[in-house]
Every structure is written in structure tokens, then in C-alpha cells.
Amino acid sequence: MDPADETEQPPPPCALDKFHISPEYGFLLPDPQTELPAPYRPWMDLARSLPDLIATRQLRAHVHQAPQLSAAQLHGHRDLRLAHLVLGFITAGYVWQDGEEGPVLPQNLAVPFWEVSRRLGLPPILLHADLVLANWRQRDRAGPLELGNLDPIVWLPGGESLRGFVLVTMLVEKAAVPGLQAAPAIRQPNGETLLQALAQLAMALGAMTEALMQMHGEDGFPLWRDNPAMPAGLLYEGVWELPQAYSGGSAAQSTVLHAFDAFLGVRHHEESSAFLHRMRDYMPPRHRAFVEAIQALPPLRELVLSSGNEALHCAYNRCVTALAAFRTRHIAVATKYVVTATAAKRSRGSPGTSPLQAAPSRPEQRGTGGSPVLRFLKSVRDATREALLNV
Ligand code: HEM
Secondary structure: OOOOOOOOOOOOOOOHHHHOOEOOOEOOOOOOOOOOOHHHHHHHHHHHOHHHHHHOOOHHHHHHHOOOOOHHHOOHHHHHHHHHHHHHHHHHHHHHHHOOOOOEEOHHHHHHHHHHHHHHOOOOOOOHHHHHHOOOEEOOOOOOOOHHHEEOOOOOOOHHHHHHHHHHHHHHHHHOHHHHHHHHHHHOOOHHHHHHHHHHHHHHHHHHHHHHOOOOOOOOOOOOOOOOOOOOOEEEOOOOOOOEOOOOOOHHHOHHHHHHHHHHOOOOOHHHHHHHHHHHHHOOHHHHHHHHHHHOOOOHHHHHHHHOOHHHHHHHHHHHHHHHHHHHHHHHHHHHHHHHHHHHHHHHOOOOOOOHHHOOOOOOOOOOOHHHHHHHHHHHHHHHHOOOOOO
């Protein structure tokens, strides 16, 4: 079956490959494709010139001149993922270039983007699944997966800071892989297997925090939820009659943390939980199904609690502590970025700082001002700590 066909029922909880999770790369797309089939050259040319076209404010003119291509000659999951990445970036750049109220995405971009999105079961907007999961390549294919040997496939203005954001987030996803491999072990909760799985998860969480530490305050472009420039969303010409208000991409769409929360039975406070839950609509359907499959299993926390096994209690608590530590570190990174971005914005006096921040989102969302966002992140971290068992 073509993995792009997402219409069948999610498979029962078991092997990771049923959820399109690679044993080596986790939720990352392994060795992402960097070229589309020949008929799609106009899209690739636009995507490759985005930084220049946006800087010289010529992107919209170039998009208007581009032919309308059907998505019919895209075959298979990898073609479709690259097309979604490319069209998502062109859309973000198109919207951002003039930043006016009520933008209209022209038909020659909106229709194929919608077609590709429908085939993948994803919304037609730039997502974490594009920006990070499918947007990396190794300079030397035999070399290590390290910042110095990686590049994003598609760029926007933002140079090094965007590169840092995309690639560090990619390395966090990679560091999570041993933790994902441990997840199926909660199906056979024999004490020893579970102990090993929890030790592996705690190690993965520690490695994720280490990877995150490569992010500096100036690295950024989180696709925040709020976008005051587009309270009514984006009109997809030739697709829908009314504007669509999608959330801007965010690493909150990374399935990793949702999966680990589900695995450990972390329960988020109501408001944070509503937002996080909504972010699942922005994940590849099989990845979302993985989180749901974990949630459908007997709850691990209760199992550990009722086992009376002290070693299990400690191993479980080590995971929760490591997850809370990751979130504490993330808060520090986000705080630094919010401060840097706010200062840059003030000095420029401009409303938007990057094309990615201009992705459309829902009107009811909270402001991008530091404190509501940081309050949200702290609430998520505090709820993590509340899962700790008393031993
Ligand atoms: C410059 C770097 C980063 C900044 C400024 C940043 C900022 C933010 C912000 C503002 C949010 C709130 C939700 C939203 O508005 O979208 C958020 C959520 C989140 N971010 Fe980041 N982020 C950064 C890097 C990362 C990285 C590398 C990861 C790793 C996967 C990550 C994972 C998450 C997760 C999982 C959430 C949801 C809340 C949670 O589960 O704790 N972020 N981030």
C-alpha cells in the first residue's frame, strides 16, 4: 500500500514501522528527498530562490507567473512530503512578503497545495513535519549527524538562526529515537523489560536535553500560534470560499513529546491540554495514531504505582524528572528567544520578524508577548512534575 494513503484504520499498537516511525530516525523522514520530479521544476526553482525573492519583494510576482501544476505526477510518500515542504515554504513567504490583512493565496499555489495536503492527510500550511522532519540533508552522507554536517533543504531569510532552529530541533527528534523504541515494552509489563525500557527512555530524554542545549537565544523562528496580521486566516483561491485559520507550525506539533507524555501518563492542565491536543491535527496521521495507540494501552503510571516495586517507581520517576528537565531547558531557550525577538522587533518597529511567524493561526489564540507563552510552557512543565510518584 502506498504510505501516502491514510484513509484506512490505524493499525493496532505494535511495531513502530506501522506508524511510519523509523527505527533509526524516529519521526524524522529518513534521508529526505531533495528534488521533485522534472515537471515540478518551477516549484523547486521558487523554493530555492525564496531568501532572495523575499528580500527583494519579488516573490509574489514570481508566484503569479508560475504555471498551475496538478499534483497528479507526484508519486509516493517521499514526493508528497517534499512537495508539502516546498509549497508550505512558498506559501509562508508569499503571505509574509506584504503582510497585509486578509491575504489571498492564488489558485496556482492554493489548489496544488490543497491536493498534496489532502493526499497526506495534513493541513495546507507549513508544519513541523515539513520544516523539521522533512527538511534536512547531510553534506557528507557518510559523515555524522551533527550540526556541521547538516543543512536544511529549503530556507527563508533568517540565515544562521533559522538553520540553527531547524537543525537543532531535528537533532532533538533524532535523540528521542531510543525512547520511542522503548515504548512498545509497556505492552508486556514484566518488571525487568519495563525497567530496561524506562532506563532507555530516561537516557533518550537526557540526550534530547543535551541536543537542545545547542540552541542559542538568537536561534529561532518558532511558528507561534498568534498572528495579529491575519486574524481571519488565509483565503485559498479556488479551494474554499472562506478564509481558513490554521495554527502556525510549532515544535508543539512534534509527536515525540506527545508520545512520551502519553507513555508516562502526564496529564496537562485544561487550557494547555486543549492547545496541545489541537496540535495533533497538524501531525502526519500515522504519527498521531501512535500517540492514540499508547493512550489506549493500560496506563503505565497506575501499573507502576500498584506494582509495589521500588526499582520500577524510581525508574519511572527518573523519566518524569528527565522530561521536566527537558521542558525547563526549553523554557530557558524560549525565554531567551522571546527577549531577543522582542528587542529586535522594537528596534525595527515592525510588526513581524519572520515569514514563519506570519503563518495563519486561529483568532482565539493568545498573544505572542512573552508572558502568556511562557506561562503556558511553565504550566506544561509543572504538570509533568505532578506525575512524579511518592516513593
Ligand atoms: C529557539 C528555539 C525555540 C523556541 C523559541 C521555542 C518556543 C516555543 C514556544 C513559544 C512554544 C509555545 C507553543 C507555541 O506557541 O507554539 C513552544 C512549544 C513547544 N516547543 Fe519549542 N521552541 C524552541 C525550540 C524547540 C525545540 C528544539 C523543541 C524540540 C522538539 C521544542 C519543542 C516544543 C514542544 C514539545 C512544545 C509544546 C510544549 C511542551 O510540550 O512542552 N521547541 N516552543
